[in-house]
Amino acid sequence: MTEKKFDPVIVGFFCNWCTSAAADLAGTSRLHYPASIKPIRVMCSSTVDPVYLVRALQEGADATILGGCHPGDCHYITGNYKARRRVAIVKTVLKSLGFEDTRVLLEWISGSEGPKFARVMNDYTDYIKKCGPSEFKYLDSLGGEKVD
Amino acid sequence: MAMKRIGVFICHCGRNIAGTVDVKRVAEEIGKREDVAFSTTYVFMCSQPGQKLIEDSVKKYNLDGVVVANCSPTLHEKTMRNAAARAGLNPYRVEIANIREWAAWPHEDNPDAATRKAIRIINATIEKLKANASLEPIEVPVIRRALVIGGGVAGMQAALDIADSGIETILVEKEATIGGNMFRLSETFPTLDCPQCILTPKMNDVAAHPNIKLYTYSEVEDVEGFMGNFKVKIKKKATFVDWDKCTGCGECLRVCPAHADSEFDLKMAKRTSIYIANEQAVPLKALIDENSCIRLQFEKKVKEGKIKPKKNVKICSKCADVCEPNAIHFQNNEEIVEEEVGAIIVATGYEVMPAEAFPELGGKYPDVITSLQFERLLAPSGPTAGIPRRPSDGKVPESIAFVHCVGSRDPQNGVPYCSRICCMYTIKQAMLVKHAMHDAAVYDFYIDIRSNGKGYEEFYHRAKEEYGVNFIRGKVSKVYKVGDKYRVQGVDTLTGRIVEVDVDMVVLATAAKGSSTVKEIAKKLRIPYDEWGWLKETHLKLKPLETPVGGVFIAGAAQFIKDITDSVSQGSGAAAKVMALLSKPELEKEPLLAKVDPEICAGCGRCKDQCAYDAITIDPVRHVSVVNEALCEGCGACSANCPTTAIQVVNFKKGQVVRAIDVLAEVF
Ligand SMILES: Cc1cc2nc3c(=O)[nH]c(=O)nc-3n(C[C@H](O)[C@H](O)[C@H](O)COP(=O)(O)OP(=O)(O)OC[C@H]3O[C@@H](n4cnc5c(N)ncnc54)[C@H](O)[C@@H]3O)c2cc1C
Ligand code: SF4
Ligand code: SF4
Ligand code: FES
Numbered sequence: 001m002t003e004k005k006f007d008p009v010i011v012g013f014f015c016n017w018c019t020s021a022a023a024d025l026a027g028t029s030r031l032h033y034p035a036s037i038k039p040i041r042v043m044c045s046s047t048v049d050p051v052y053l054v055r056a057l058q059e060g061a062d063a064t065i066l067g068g069c070h071p072g073d074c075h076y077i078t079g080n081y082k083a084r085r086r087v088a089i090v091k092t093v094l095k096s097l098g099f100e101d102t103r104v105l106l107e108w109i110s111g112s113e114g115p116k117f118a119r120v121m122n123d124y125t126d127y128i129k130k131c132g133p134s135e136f137k138y139l140d141s142l143g144g145e146k147v148d
Numbered sequence: 149m150a151m152k153r154i155g156v157f158i159c160h161c162g163r164n165i166a167g168t169v170d171v172k173r174v175a176e177e178i179g180k181r182e183d184v185a186f187s188t189t190y191v192f193m194c195s196q197p198g199q200k201l202i203e204d205s206v207k208k209y210n211l212d213g214v215v216v217a218n219c220s221p222t223l224h225e226k227t228m229r230n231a232a233a234r235a236g237l238n239p240y241r242v243e244i245a246n247i248r249e250w251a252a253w254p255h256e257d258n259p260d261a262a263t264r265k266a267i268r269i270i271n272a273t274i275e276k277l278k279a280n281a282s283l284e285p286i287e288v289p290v291i292r293r294a295l296v297i298g299g300g301v302a303g304m305q306a307a308l309d310i311a312d313s314g315i316e317t318i319l320v321e322k323e324a325t326i327g328g329n330m331f332r333l334s335e336t337f338p339t340l341d342c343p344q345c346i347l348t349p350k351m352n353d354v355a356a357h358p359n360i361k362l363y364t365y366s367e368v369e370d371v372e373g374f375m376g377n378f379k380v381k382i383k384k385k386a387t388f389v390d391w392d393k394c395t396g397c398g399e400c401l402r403v404c405p406a407h408a409d410s411e412f413d414l415k416m417a418k419r420t421s422i423y424i425a426n427e428q429a430v431p432l433k434a435l436i437d438e439n440s441c442i443r444l445q446f447e448k449k450v451k452e453g454k455i456k457p458k459k460n461v462k463i464c465s466k467c468a469d470v471c472e473p474n475a476i477h478f479q480n481n482e483e484i485v486e487e488e489v490g491a492i493i494v495a496t497g498y499e500v501m502p503a504e505a506f507p508e509l510g511g512k513y514p515d516v517i518t519s520l521q522f523e524r525l526l527a528p529s530g531p532t533a534g535i536p537r538r539p540s541d542g543k544v545p546e547s548i549a550f551v552h553c554v555g556s557r558d559p560q561n562g563v564p565y566c567s568r569i570c571c572m573y574t575i576k577q578a579m580l581v582k583h584a585m586h587d588a589a590v591y592d593f594y595i596d597i598r599s600n601g602k603g604y605e606e607f608y609h610r611a612k613e614e615y616g617v618n619f620i621r622g623k624v625s626k627v628y629k630v631g632d633k634y635r636v637q638g639v640d641t642l643t644g645r646i647v648e649v650d651v652d653m654v655v656l657a658t659a660a661k662g663s664s665t666v667k668e669i670a671k672k673l674r675i676p677y678d679e680w681g682w683l684k685e686t687h688l689k690l691k692p693l694e695t696p697v698g699g700v701f702i703a704g705a706a707q708f709i710k711d712i713t714d715s716v717s718q719g720s721g722a723a724a725k726v727m728a729l730l731s732k733p734e735l736e737k738e739p740l741l742a743k744v745d746p747e748i749c750a751g752c753g754r755c756k757d758q759c760a761y762d763a764i765t766i767d768p769v770r771h772v773s774v775v776n777e778a779l780c781e782g783c784g785a786c787s788a789n790c791p792t793t794a795i796q797v798v799n800f801k802k803g804q805v806v807r808a809i810d811v812l813a814e815v816f
Contacts, residue, residue: 011812017696018676024220027249035261038268038812039250041221043740043800046758047784055806059813075674075696076783077760086788111696112678118254137815 008062008128012039012121013048017075018110019067025114026121033121036128037065044068045106046079050090053104057094062134063103065124067117070108080108099136103128150278151213151241153185155205156270159193159218161248166191168252170263174217177267183278185209194224199231206235213237213277217245217270222686238282240739240799245273268811275807280799285736286777290376291490294726295320297368297669300328301347301712302704303495304354305719306726311359313727318487319354320382322665323411324365325429326351328497329705330712332412334526334534337576337711338607344428344529351430361487364431367665369484371672374781375699376490376735386482387435388444389422393475396424396432400467400476408440410531416517416524416539417531422467422476427529436467436478443478491699491726492673494683495719496666498705501555501562501658509554509656510627510634514540516654519550519573526580535584538653545652547589548581549636550574551624555659557595562659563680568709570657571598575608577655578617591649592619593638601711622647627654660709673700682708693722701725741780742787742797746772749794755786764795 014020020041026033038061042048045068056064066087068080084106091101105124109117156178160166171189179187186209190198193216205211214237216228221244229239247266255262292315296307299321307319319326330336331351333343354360363382370381404420412426413419421440424432438444442464449455457463468476500520503511510516515538517525528534537544552570555562571594578590597619599605611617624638633650640647662681670677675695676684683702686694693701703722704715729735742755742763751771756764763779764786766772773786773795784797793802 009813009815011809020220021222021676021696024222024246024249027220027253030253030256032257033254035251035255035258035265038265038272040272040805040808040812041246042784042805043797044783044785047788047797047800049788049802049805051802052805052809056809056813059810060815061813072671073674073676076781076785077674079760079783079785082758082785082788111676112684 006129006133008036008125008133009038009060010036010063010065010125010128011056011061012037012065012067013042013045013052014039014067015045015069015075015079016041016043018069018073019107019117021111022067022109022113022117025111026117029114031114031118033118034125036125037121044074044076044079045083046074046076048083048086050086053087053090054093057103057134057136058139060137062131063105063124063128065105065107065120067107067109070110073110094136097139099134100131102131103134103136150183151280152183153209153211154183154213154215154274154277155202155209155211156184156187156215156217156274157193157202157205158187158189158247158270159198159216160189160191161218161252162191165218165248165252168256168259168262169247169266170259173263174266174270178270178274181274183274185211193218194227199227202228202231203235206232206237211237212241213280214242215245215270215273215277216242217247217266217273219248220246240283241277241280243273243277243280245270272808272811275811276804278807279801279804283739283798286739286741287734288376288737288778290730290732290735291378291488292316292730293318293487293489294491294493294730295378295380295487295489296493296495298328298495298497298663298704298706299326299354299364300495300497300704300715301330301350302497302706302715302719303328303493304350305716306493306495306703306723307360308350308353308357309720309723310726311357314359315727315730316359316361318361318363318489320366320368321362321364322367323425324433324435325412325425325431326354326362326364327430329520331426332414332520332527333523334528334530334580335576337572338601338603340576342528348428348430355430362431363485365435368669368672371492374737375697375729378489378492378699380487380489382485382487384481384483384485386438386480387433388438388441388476388478388481389434389436390475390477390481391431391433393473394433395473396434397472398424398434399470399472400434403466403470405464405466406440406442408437413524413531414518414521416521434475436476447478490730491701493701493703493722493726494669494673494675494706495702495704495722496663496669496706498660498709499663500660503656503658506554506561506656506658508626509551509624510629510654511656513629513634514538515634515652516627516656519570519577519655519657522577522655526577526584536581536653543652544585545588547591547649547651548653548655549591549593549634549649549651550578550655550657551636552592552594552657554656563661566598567657567660568598569660569711572601572604572607572711574655574657575611575617579611579615582615582617589651590617591636591651592617593622593624593636594619595623596621601713620647660705662706666706673697675700675702682706693718693725699729738782740782740797740799741777742775742782742784742795744773744775744795746770746794748792749773750792752791754789754791755795758785758789760785
C-alpha cells in the first residue's frame with residue numbers, strides 16, 4: 001500500500017457577521033489557504049450546538065474551527081460568550097474521552113480581518129497535519145443517533 | 149417534505165470562478181444526485197439572462213428548490229431569490245453556495261482542490277436547502293423618525309435633508325456646538341471659502357428647523373431594537389447651567405478666574421472654566437467644565453471628605469453673580485432621555501494623530517504642532533486672529549516647515565493608508581501663510597503630491613507658481629531644536645542630497661483616524677469598524693453608506709477620511725437611504741426566527757436564559773416556551789442550549805445543519 005499524503009478535513013463554522021465576512025474578504029484579496037477548510041455559514045457562533053462540533057469529528061473531520069466576532073462585538077450582543085462556554089464543554093468532553101481537545105478551535109476574526117482569517121486557516125491546517133488523522137471518527141459508540 | 153426537484157445553477161463569474169473551478173465537472177457531478185432535477189452552468193448568473201435562466205428553469209422543470217453557486221450571499225442572495233419568486237417559487241427555497249470567495253479565489257493555486265471543494269459546498273448547501281420551509285416575511289410597523297449621530301457637516305446635511313422631507317430627525321452631538329471639524333478650519337481648499345461663513349447658515353438652519361430636535365453636549369448611551377424600531381437612550385451631559393435661561397451673552401466668561409485648554413482651539417488657546425464652545429456656537433450657550441471650576445472642585449472635595457469647609461468662607465460664584473437671567477445653578481443636571489426612531493445615521497467624523505505621537509519629528513516641542521491645530525492659528529476668528537504665532541513665545545514665525553504624510557503610509561509608526569486630504573490642506577496652509585506673511589520662508593516636504601479632486605491640481609500649481617512655496621520632495625527623518633529654531637532634516641529624493649532647514653515652526657500633517665468614540669458607538673449599534681476606527685461599510689464599491697445592521701447607515705469622514713465635498717455628498721446619500729426606508733408604513737423582517745414545538749418543549753427555560761433580546765417567555769399555564777417574533781433576531785443561541793430540540797431557528801434547523809456537516813466532514 002502506498003502512503004497517501006495526509007490531507008485533513010477541517011469543518012469551519014463561521015458566524016455570518018464577522019468571520020464569514022472575513023472569509024469573503026480573504027477570498028476577495030486573493031489570500032491563499034488550504035482547501036482542507038470546509039466552511040459553513042452560521043448566523044452566530046452561539047448557533048453552534050456542541051453536537052455540531054462532535055458530529056463533524058464523528059463523521060470524519062480531523063478538526064473543527066469555530067469563528068466568531070471579537071468579545072463584545074457579537075452582532076447578537078453576547079452570542080460569542082455563549083459559544084466560548086460551549087466550546088469549553090466540548091473540549092472537556094473530548095479530553096475525558098481521551099482525545100486531543102486541540103481538534104476544536106475557537107477564534108475571533110472580525111469582518112475586516114481577511115489576512116487574519118487566512119493566517120489562522122494556514123496555521124491550523126499545518127498544526128492538524130502535524131497531529132495526524134483524528135481517531136475520533138472510529139468511535140462507533142457515539143454514532144447511530146439521528147438528529148432532527 | 150424534503151425537496152425532490154432541485155435546480156442547481158453554477159456561475160462562471162466570467163473567469164473569476166471558471167478560471168479555477170472546473171464548472172462543467174461540478175455541474176455533471178451535482179447532476180447525478182437524485183434530488184437534483186436540473187444542473188447547469190452560466191457565465192454570469194447575476195445578469196438579466198442569468199436570472200431569466202432561473203425563472204425559465206423553475207417553470208420548465210417544476211423545480212421545488214434552487215441552489216445558485218456563485219459569489220458571497222451578501223452580494224446576490226436577494227437577486228436570486230427575487231428571480232425565483234418571479235417564477236412562483238417561494239424565495240426561501242433558494243440558497244446560495246459561495247464558491248467564489250470561499251473556493252475559487254483562495255484556492256486559485258490548486259484548481260482540482262478548488263473544484264472538489266466547490267462540489268462539497270454545493271452538496272452541503274443542497275442538504276441544508278432540502279428541508280427549507282416556504283416562508284413569508286414578517287411585517288413590522290415603522291417609526292417615522294430618524295437619528296443622526298454627529299453634528300459635523302456630514303451629519304448636519306443628513307439631518308437637514310431628512311427633516312426637509314417632513315420626517316422628524318434627532319441630531320446628537322457630543323460637543324457643546326455643532327459644526328464638527330470643518331468649523332475649525334481657516335479657509336477651505338480648493339476655493340478658499342471661509343468655512344464659518346458657509347457653515348453658520350447651515351448650523352442655524354439645523355437649530356431652527358421645526359423637524360429637527362437637537363441634543364448638543366450629549367451622547368448616545370444605549371440602543372435597542374431593530375430596523376424601523378430602535379429605542380435610543382441619550383445622555384445629556386451635565387452643563388451646570390440652565391440652557392432654557394442662558395442667553396449666550398457671555399458676561400460670565402469675562403469674570404471667570406479659572407482656565408483650561410480650549411477644546412475647540414485644540415489646546416492652541418485657553419478658555420475660561422465657564423465657556424461657550426466658540427463665538428458662533430450653535431446653540432450659543434454657556435457651560436461649566438467641572439474639572440477646572442473652582443467652586444465645583446471645592447464642592448467635590450467637600451463631598452469626598454477631603455476638605456472641611458470653614459464657616460463663612462465665600463467660595464467663587466462670580467459667574468452666577470453676573471448672570472442676569474439667573475441661568476447658572478451649579479447643579480449636576482445630567483439627564484437621560486429616551487427617543488424612538490426607525491433609522492440611524494452615524495456621522496462621527498475623524499480625528500488626527502497628536503503631534504506627541506511623533507517625538508522624532510519634534511512632536512514633543514510646543515512649536516511643532518498638527519495641521520489641524522495650525523488651522524486654528526490661521527483662522528481669522530482663531531486665537532491669533534489669522535496671523536500664526538508660536539505657541540511657546542507668541543512670536544510671529546518668519547519661517548515654517550510643513551511635513552506631509554506624518555504617520556500616513558507608514559504602518560510602523562502610524563497607519564498604512566494615505567490620509568487623502570493632507571496634501572491639499574498643506575498646500576492650502578502654505579498658501580495662507582504666504583498670504584498672511586509675504587516674507588515668510590515656507591518649506592513643504594512631501595513624498596508625492598496627491599491632488600485628485602475637482603480643481604485640486606490647479607490649486608497645487610497656483611501654490612507653486614503664484615505663491616513661491618518651496619516644495620521639497622523628500623522624507624523628513626528628524627526635527628530637533630537648535631537654539632531658538634527647529635532643524636528639519638530630510639533627504640531630497642529628487643537629488644539624493646540631505647536637506648536641512650532651520651525654521652521657527654513645524655507643522656505636521658498627521659494621519660487621520662476615526663473618532664476615538666467610534667468603538668463605543670459601533671458596539672452599541674453592533675456595526676463593524678476597523679483597527680483605525682473607520683466604520684466598515686457593507687460593500688466598499690456598491691454599498692458605501694450601508695452597514696450590515698438594517699436601518700443603520702454611515703456618512704462622511706466616519707467611513708474614511710474625506711474632504712468636505714464628499715462628506716456632504718455622503719450625508720445627502722445616507723439621508724436618501726433613510727427617507728426611502730421610512731417612506732413605507734411597514735417594513736419586512738426576515739422570518740428566519742426561532743420557533744418552538746410545544747409538543748416536545750419541557751418548559752425548562754434554558755432557552756430563555758440564552759436570549760439577549762428577552763424574546764422568550766415561558767407560558768405559565770401551558771408551561772412551554774413562547775417566542776416574541778417582533779423581538780427575536782434569529783441568532784439561534786436558544787436552540788443550541790435546548791436539551792430537547794424543541795426550539796429551533798426556521799430554515800436553520802438542527803437536522804438541516806447536521807446533514808450539511810455530514811457532507812462537509814466526509815472523508816474521500
Ligand atoms: C487640517 C485639516 C484641514 C482640512 N481642510 C479642508 C479643506 O480645506 N477643504 C476640505 O474640503 N476639507 C478639509 N478638511 C477635511 C474636513 O475637515 C472634513 O472633510 C470634514 O470635517 C468631515 O466632516 P464630517 O461631518 O464627516 O466629520 P467631522 O467634521 O469630524 O464631524 C464629526 C462630528 O461628530 C461628532 N461626534 C464624534 N463622535 C461622536 C459621538 N460618539 N456622539 C456624538 N457626536 C460625535 C464630533 O464632535 C463632530 O462634531 C481638512 C481636514 C484637516 C484635518
Ligand atoms: S430550552 Fe427547549 S425545552 Fe426548555 S423551555 Fe426552551 S424550548 Fe422548551
Ligand atoms: S433565536 Fe432564540 S436566542 Fe436568538 S433572539 Fe431569537 S429567541 Fe432569542
Ligand atoms: S454574530 Fe459573530 S459571534 Fe455572534
